[in-house]
Amino acid sequence: MEARAVENWKEDPFDALLKVQSEQDLFKCVADMARSLGFEYCAYGIKMPVPISRPSVAMFSNYSERWKRCYEERGYLQIDPTVQHAFRSTLPIVWSNRLFASALDMWDEARSQGLQVGWAQASRGPNGAVGLLTLARSADPLTAAELAENQTKMSWLTQYTHAAMANLLTPKLAPETQITLTLREREVLRWTAEGKTAYEIAQILSISERTVNFHINNVVTKLGTCNKTQAAVKAAALGLLI
Known part of the structure; x- marks a missing residue:
């Protein structure tokens, strides 16, 4: 019965998130x-893969205005251990003194x-965007029993939130992710x-060097980059070489 309840919770509300406009x-x-999971506070942040030197970021929370101001003014985003963890792992973490x-x-x-009490988990999408969902509250420790009961739902909420937010925000914050490369363009750029x-790529792919340069120039134009090296870096960050 419990397994079915979890399944229903997973399917219906989560699918609805993907339809929000x-x-x-x-x-x-x-x-x-x-x-509904027992957390009065919630926060979500997403970092786009581009621009490489200063990636676009969007943040949402129902924290107090005082805390949001404090977090921004004191530059806590740069030292927040939960954010640092998000760039290393998609495993969930519980707030602690350690x-x-x-x-x-x-x-x-x-x-x-x-x-006082918090839980966070990161998500990553195929276009390189990284999201972090944080659930927090002012009292009542997060016990092992509560995690055993709710962590599956919390993790599903994390994944669906990121998928839905990325669908809405990526075209606005990183329009380059909407670019499509041809199979040959990806091959040339991978090499x-x-x-x-260009000469070596021509030998590997059994095409002319002129054709290689033609594809490279097309990719540089599509990605709005200055040269093939920048194009390769940008394409890799955007997940376009997969």
């Missing part, structure tokens, strides 16, 4: 689902503003990324 309405739905040992000021400030010259 705006990121603001989507976040409201996610926050409502977080509350986790925030490298950011004690941030941890003390968060707890002083009612953010370019390996450091091969």
Whole structure:
């Protein structure tokens, strides 16, 4: 019976998230689902793979305005251990003194503003976007029994939130991800990324060097880059070489 309940919770509300038409309405739905799991606070952030040097970022939360101002003004995004973990792993983490040992000021400030208990998990999409969902509350420790009961739902919420948000935000924040490369363009660019010259690529693919350069020029134009090296880096970041 319990397994069926989890299955229903997984299928119906989550599929509905994919149909929401705006990121603001989507976040409201996610926050409502977080509350049903016992978390009064919810936050979601997404980082695009481009621009490489300064990637586009979008953040949503129902935290207090005071905490949001504090987080931004003190640059906590740069030192937040949960964010750092998100770039290394998609495994879920629970807030703890040990986790925030490298950011004690941030941890003390968060707890002083009612953010006592939290859980977070990252997601990654095929276009290179990284998302992080955080569920938090002001009291009641997150017990092993609660995790055993709800972590499957929490993880599903994480994955669907990222999929839905990425669908809405990627075309706005990283329009380059909508670019399509031909099979031959991908082949040429993969070998370019390996450091091969146009002559070497021509030999490998049994085509003329002129044809190789033709494809490279097309890719450089499509991606709006200055040269083939930048094109290869950008295409790899966007997941276009898969």
